Amino acid sequence: MEMLYAKWLFNGKEILKGLGCVSHNNMVVDLLPIKLAKKTYPEAVVKDYGEGVLFSGxxxxxxxxxxxxxxxxxxxxxxxxxxxxxxxxxxxxxxxxxxxxxxxxxxxxxxxxxxxxxxxxxxxxxxxxxxxxxxxxxxxxxxxxxxxxxxxxxxxxxxxxxxxxxxxxxxxxxxxxxxxxxxxxxxxxxxxxxxxxxxxxxxxxxxxxxxxxxxxxxxxxxxxxxxxxxxxxxxxxxxxxxxxxxxxxxxxxxxxxxxxxxxxxxxxxxxxxxxxxxxxxxxxxxxxxxxxxxxxxxxxxxxxxxxxxxxxxxxxxxxxxxxxxxxxxxxxxxxxxxxxxxxxxxxxxLNLHIGFKKGFYAYPFFMETTTNNALEEILQ
Ligand SMILES: [Zn+2]
CATH class of the missing domain: 3.20.20.140 (Metal-dependent hydrolases)
Structure with missing residues (x-):
């Protein structure tokens, strides 16, 4: 089991801060605040991507x-x-x-x-x-x-x-x-x-x-x-x-x-x-x-x-x-x-069950950013 997080996570609609995605073989087990995620899933291998946005593919x-x-x-x-x-x-x-x-x-x-x-x-x-x-x-x-x-x-x-x-x-x-x-x-x-x-x-x-x-x-x-x-x-x-x-x-x-x-x-x-x-x-x-x-x-x-x-x-x-x-x-x-x-x-x-949602497939893709307008920064 893995716990993935970055400064920002894009949930398919907006970017959110401080969320951890717990996943197993690219299937999402849970999505919750990082502190709580670490407490709830102590066995998960933590992967911190750092400053930027994590997308689900x-x-x-x-x-x-x-x-x-x-x-x-x-x-x-x-x-x-x-x-x-x-x-x-x-x-x-x-x-x-x-x-x-x-x-x-x-x-x-x-x-x-x-x-x-x-x-x-x-x-x-x-x-x-x-x-x-x-x-x-x-x-x-x-x-x-x-x-x-x-x-x-x-x-x-x-x-x-x-x-x-x-x-x-x-x-x-x-x-x-x-x-x-x-x-x-x-x-x-x-x-x-x-x-x-x-x-x-x-x-x-x-x-x-x-x-x-x-x-x-x-x-x-x-x-x-x-x-x-x-x-x-x-x-x-x-x-x-x-x-x-x-x-x-x-x-x-x-x-x-x-x-x-x-x-x-x-x-x-x-x-x-x-x-x-x-x-x-x-x-x-x-x-x-x-x-x-x-x-x-x-x-x-x-x-x-x-x-x-x-x-x-x-x-x-x-x-x-x-x-x-x-x-x-x-x-x-x-x-x-x-x-x-x-x-x-x-x-x-395409009728695909992909995304940072429980039970869905997620393909973590990280993009580095340095400002607080992360999505705008990527598009410019
Ligand atoms: Zn065509």
Whole structure:
């Protein structure tokens, strides 16, 4: 048994002074004032981290490790970025991709991440993610063409059990977005009534750019680019992306990623289906110098988590750098909120029992500080 303490402890919502966390094999046994903890658990091995903040482990709630070897220049704008992504034939140099994934993973671990939600088309990252205590892989499938979408569904139906057994980790199936995925595949991965995946999560790119609403009405630059590439075989006629999603049926709990262009009534709908919003602000900035509306999200009360997205649209995968960047743009918001979305927000979104709470898993990560505004100091 161990007793961990530092000057400050972040409990997922705020920082508190003088608390000791008693734990055994990373499971929290008790959380109480240090003096009392020492009296109650005299056998516990004491570990004093000193001046700074002890966190229970961060969550990178959206990344694509498979893309660690893809590099696209910043500020292209969304349609050009996506076009480049489609055209960039990921150099089939397996060794380079493996090396890039390993390096990216190291930077995740260094930034105190204990849980990652990784999006993978190839499942390559599964080989490496076992290094992260609570990793979830979203096996992503997409195609706008009906025939291919049906083939993907058949493939998943026939292989998912084997895939899960092979990798021995949490693998949930997900679609990619409204502009990349046929209605049949959207329904298959997002609706409650699928007996195979009804209780699994999905991770869905949503309202990342201003082109998604026109896309579902078969208009705009994104629609035209994808049509030119021959990727579209049927036309949609919806007033907005959210109306399209609603038309699918009873949507289960899942992650809606980006939501840069989301409106208040659309957030209310996502709240009503117990969804979480995952923001990836540096990715939005990298692609199109845009940002999620953090105030709108915060005030709505919806659960918010944060991720870095991939190295194809970010400078690195360091979650602290992600928080620092966001804080720079929203420095009037309480610093504790930022650490809240990187901990509790992520735990809630991914249904993880992590945190400094009795019976929960905790991944102690310490950051040194020297002032009394410890969280602000880390973000600056
Ligand atoms: Zn993404």
């Amino acid at each position: 961060f969550v990178n709630a959206h990344t694509h490790l498979d893309l660690s070897n893809v590099s696209i220049e910043p500020y292209l704008g969304f349609v050009k970025w996506l076009k480049t992504m489609i055209e960039t034939k990921v150099q089939a140099n397996e060794t380079q991709t493996d090396e890039a994934i390993k390096k990216a993973l190291d930077s995740l671990i260094k930034s105190g991440v204990c849980a990652v939600a990784d999006i993978s088309n190839t499942l390559k990252s599964c080989n490496y993610l076992k290094k992260i205590p609570k990793a979830i892989v979203f096996f992503e499938n997409y195609s706008l063409r009906k025939k291919q979408a049906q083939e993907k569904i058949a493939y998943i139906e026939n292989n998912i059990e084997n895939i899960r057994q092979t990798y021995k980790m949490k693998i949930d199936v997900t679609a990619h977005s409204v502009y990349s995925t046929h209605r049949d595949l959207l329904g298959y991965t997002m609706l409650k009534n699928n007996p195979k995946f009804g209780s699994d999560l999905f991770s869905f790119h949503f309202l990342e750019s201003e082109f998604e609403n026109p896309f579902v009405n078969s208009r705009g630059d994104l629609f035209e680019m994808l049509q030119e590439k021959g990727l579209i075989d049927n036309q949609l006629h919806f007033s907005s992306a959210i109306e399209y999603i609603k038309s699918l049926g009873d949507i289960k709990k899942g992650l809606f990623v980006h939501c840069v262009h989301i409106k208040p009534d659309e957030i209310e709908y996502l709240k009503s289906i117990d969804a979480s919003i995952v923001i990836a602000p540096r990715s939005n900035y990298y692609i199109s110098k845009s940002l999620p509306n953090l105030e709108l999200l915060k005030n709505s009360g919806i659960n918010v988590a944060i991720g870095t997205d991939s190295l194809a649209s970010n400078w690195d995968l360091n979650i602290i750098n992600e928080l620092k960047f966001l804080y720079k743009h929203y420095s009037h918001i309480d610093p504790a909120y930022f650490f809240g979305i990187a901990t509790t927000g992520g735990y809630t979104a």
